[in-house]
Amino acid sequence: MTDADDQFDAEADATIIECLDLSKPRSFFLYAGAGSGKTRSLVSAVRQAIDGEHGRQLTLTGKKIGIITYTNAACDEIKQRLEFDPRVEVMTIHAFSWSLIEGFNVEIRQWVAKNLEEEIAELEEQHRKGRPNTKAGIERLRSMEVKRRRLAYLESIIKFIYSPTSDNRTHDSLNHSEVIAMTASFLTNKPGLRRMLVSRCPVLLIDESQDTNKALMDAFLNLEEEFHDRFSLGLFGDMMQRIYSDGKDRLDKAIPARWAMPRKRMNHRCPSRVIEVINSIRHDVDGEKQVPRSDADVGVVRVFIAPQAGADPFAIEAAVRQRMETIAGDPAWYSSDTVKTLALEHLMSARRFGFVEFFEPLWGIDRLRTSLLQGAGAGLGFFIRGVLPLVKALRANDRFAATAIIKASSPLLSHETLQAAGSNQVAQLSKAKAACDGLLALITERPEVTAQTVLELVAQTGLFAIPDTLAPFVRGDAHTKAAAAEDEAKQGGQVEGIEGEETEDTSSELSAWGKSLEAPLNQIEHYDLYVRGQSQFGTHQGVKGLEFPRVLVVINDDEARGFLFAYDKFFGTKAKTKADLENEAVGRETGSDRTRRLFYVTCSRAEKSLAIVYYSPEPGLARDAILQYGWFGESEVELIT
Numbered sequence: 001m002t003d004a005d006d007q008f009d010a011e012a013d014a015t016i017i018e019c020l021d022l023s024k025p026r027s028f029f030l031y032a033g034a035g036s037g038k039t040r041s042l043v044s045a046v047r048q049a050i051d052g053e054h055g056r057q058l059t060l061t062g063k064k065i066g067i068i069t070y071t072n073a074a075c076d077e078i079k080q081r082l083e084f085d086p087r088v089e090v091m092t093i094h095a096f097s098w099s100l101i102e103g104f105n106v107e108i109r110q111w112v113a114k115n116l117e118e119e120i121a122e123l124e125e126q127h128r129k130g131r132p133n134t135k136a137g138i139e140r141l142r143s144m145e146v147k148r149r150r151l152a153y154l155e156s157i158i159k160f161i162y163s164p165t166s167d168n169r170t171h172d173s174l175n176h177s178e179v180i181a182m183t184a185s186f187l188t189n190k191p192g193l194r195r196m197l198v199s200r201c202p203v204l205l206i207d208e209s210q211d212t213n214k215a216l217m218d219a220f221l222n223l224e225e226e227f228h229d230r231f232s233l234g235l236f237g238d239m240m241q242r243i244y245s246d247g248k249d250r251l252d253k254a255i256p257a258r259w260a261m262p263r264k265r266m267n268h269r270c271p272s273r274v275i276e277v278i279n280s281i282r283h284d285v286d287g288e289k290q291v292p293r294s295d296a297d298v299g300v301v302r303v304f305i306a307p308q309a310g311a312d313p314f315a316i317e318a319a320v321r322q323r324m325e326t327i328a329g330d331p332a333w334y335s336s337d338t339v340k341t342l343a344l345e346h347l348m349s350a351r352r353f354g355f356v357e358f359f360e361p362l363w364g365i366d367r368l369r370t371s372l373l374q375g376a377g378a379g380l381g382f383f384i385r386g387v388l389p390l391v392k393a394l395r396a397n398d399r400f401a402a403t404a405i406i407k408a409s410s411p412l413l414s415h416e417t418l419q420a421a422g423s424n425q426v427a428q429l430s431k432a433k434a435a436c437d438g439l440l441a442l443i444t445e446r447p448e449v450t451a452q453t454v455l456e457l458v459a460q461t462g463l464f465a466i467p468d469t470l471a472p473f474v475r476g477d478a479h480t481k482a483a484a485a486e487d488e489a490k491q492g493g494q495v496e497g498i499e500g501e502e503t504e505d506t507s508s509e510l511s512a513w514g515k516s517l518e519a520p521l522n523q524i525e526h527y528d529l530y531v532r533g534q535s536q537f538g539t540h541q542g543v544k545g546l547e548f549p550r551v552l553v554v555i556n557d558d559e560a561r562g563f564l565f566a567y568d569k570f571f572g573t574k575a576k577t578k579a580d581l582e583n584e585a586v587g588r589e590t591g592s593d594r595t596r597r598l599f600y601v602t603c604s605r606a607e608k609s610l611a612i613v614y615y616s617p618e619p620g621l622a623r624d625a626i627l628q629y630g631w632f633g634e635s636e637v638e639l640i641t
């Protein structure tokens with residue numbers, strides 16, 4: 001590290017610290033590209049602010065510096081880096097929003113009722129115009145029915161609840177988008193809430209602000225306008241990294257002239273060749289150009305183009321890693337364990353990391369997705385917080401850990417069971433030991449044993465309590481309960497009130513769990529590592545803010561089947577549609593614009609070397625088109641046959 005590099009963007013950091021002066025706060029927008037140390041600037045500015053006179057003032061007044069992060073992981077990281085200082089409140093946007101509106105039960109009820117009425121009216125209008133017997137028509141009717149039932153039920157809710165980190169499925173709970181939309185609306189229309197926020201957090205910093213929900217961002221900007229003499233709104237972001245459609249388009253253009261606009265131009269993360277590539281990707285958007293650190297390596301960049309049809313991705317990606325090992329002279333490319341592979345969506349990762357049979361059925365149920373990506377809920381918890389840690393301890397012959405798990409969560413050794421056993425406690429201990437031995441024998445003798453079989457063994461031995469979600473799959477109970485749920489769901493219309501809605505949900509969820517449990521238990525181990533971010537796989541969108549030495553970007557529109565991003569059009573191998581051309585002509589955002597930004601995000605994660613594998617319907621054409629951009633040299637683009 002050189003002093004000159006460290007000082008390169010020192011002016012931006014000094015400006016931010018000036019803005020956090022509680023006696024004359026000023027808002028600012030730090031605009032800087034990938035790897036420029038935005039998060040680092042945020043943390044160091046806050047640390048300096050709380051270490052000085054401002055920190056004392058915060059302590060005396062009980063006010064806080066608010067920091068909004070994009071993910072729970074970023075939230076934990078920043079809290080840790082600020083040593084859990086009580087004068088700083090670090091939250092995700094969902095948690096922060098809920099902290100503002102929780103308890104406004106009357107207003108929440110009114111808002112939800114009005115919103116439901118509007119949605120129902122819109123559906124009725126569509127129903128009048130549309131055809132009733134199509135799939136869309138039937139879904140519309142069902143959706144109307146569910147909304148009417150929820151509307152009727154609203155009056156009986158005394159207290160609304162919400163969890164920012166899981167699916168909210170009880171009748172009194174609010175969903176994620178409702179909480180965000182409601183916060184934006186309340187913050188705009190309720191003077192008391194506006195004053196309360198400014199008084200609680202005279203400084204509010206938002207990381208990754210380019211992706212903050214646009215209605216909420218407008219509410220914050222509006223709030224800042226009114227209170228700017230005693231409130232500082234600090235935005236950290238990069239418009240080139242706006243990858244969710246939720247964010248405010250042209251946020252940078254909406255910033256008032258009185259704000260400070262610090263800029264950072266050095267990229268501290270990437271080698272110089274990667275910086276040249278990301279500068280080129282960015283060039284046509286805003287022309288912002290980064291410079292590498294003086295001690296940056298040149299690094300390696302390669303694009304490999306493979307045929308989309310009939311491709312064996314495992315063989316191709318292994319060949320690419322081998323090739324990168326030679327080109328980069330870096331043996332760590334050889335193993336997939338030391339390369340971060342970025343796929344376009346989770347199913348692609350699940351296939352590559354070997355947990356697709358477990359993941360796909362549950363992923364197919366929309367309302368389970370948030371919990372699934374967070375490993376939340378009792379059904380998943382049974383395996384990832386109960387069975388698997390125990391299996392790990394038993395495999396490692398770590399008796400201490402195994403006993404701790406059993407004591408903490410097995411009904412066999414619960415306080416009540418031991419008390420009831422009285423003088424017979426030794427027998428109870430032997431029971432627990434036999435149950436553990438049985439589990440270890442099962443997974444050792446049958447490494448591919450299914451989750452279903454493990455579940456049954458656990459139920460028989462009483463090793464862990466079986467949560468409601470999984471109870472129907474325990475022998476004897478399975479057929480009766482699953483069939484009953486399905487029967488009730490079929491009678492849909494005849495089931496009274498809100499219960500009918502639950503039954504329909506239960507039926508599809510049951511059948512998804514039924515399929516997932518047929519997967520081997522070891523797939524759940526892989527799934528668990530993946531969702532905890534501990535595997536070498538991730539998605540293009542999910543790695544925002546992160547960095548890895550070796551990055552392998554996998555692009556396959558066909559496998560991803562997404563509609564928001566379209567690499568084939570972006571790389572010029574698929575013709576643009578009439579709508580694309582019309583959008584382009586009027587300056588409206590197109591799929592190619594979004595794809596370009598996503599590509600910028602993925603490429604800019606690499607600390608040493610970057611490989612891009614592009615599965616194209618027309619490899620030859622793709623190579624010519626990519627070379628035409630001029631981003632990569634002839635020797636950097638290779639065809640794989």
Ligand SMILES: Nc1ncnc2c1ncn2[C@@H]1O[C@H](COP(=O)(O)OP(=O)(O)OP(=O)(O)O)[C@@H](O)[C@H]1O
Nearest residue numbers: 006033034035036037038039040268269544545546
């Ligand atoms: N002044 C500096 N000196 C040394 N290393 C730095 C400096 N600033 C940032 N870094 C390092 O550069 C990397 C990128 O920093 P950071 O993640 O804060 O950037 P960012 O702007 O938030 O990136 P992105 O927008 O791509 O997520 C980190 O490893 C960080 O430790």
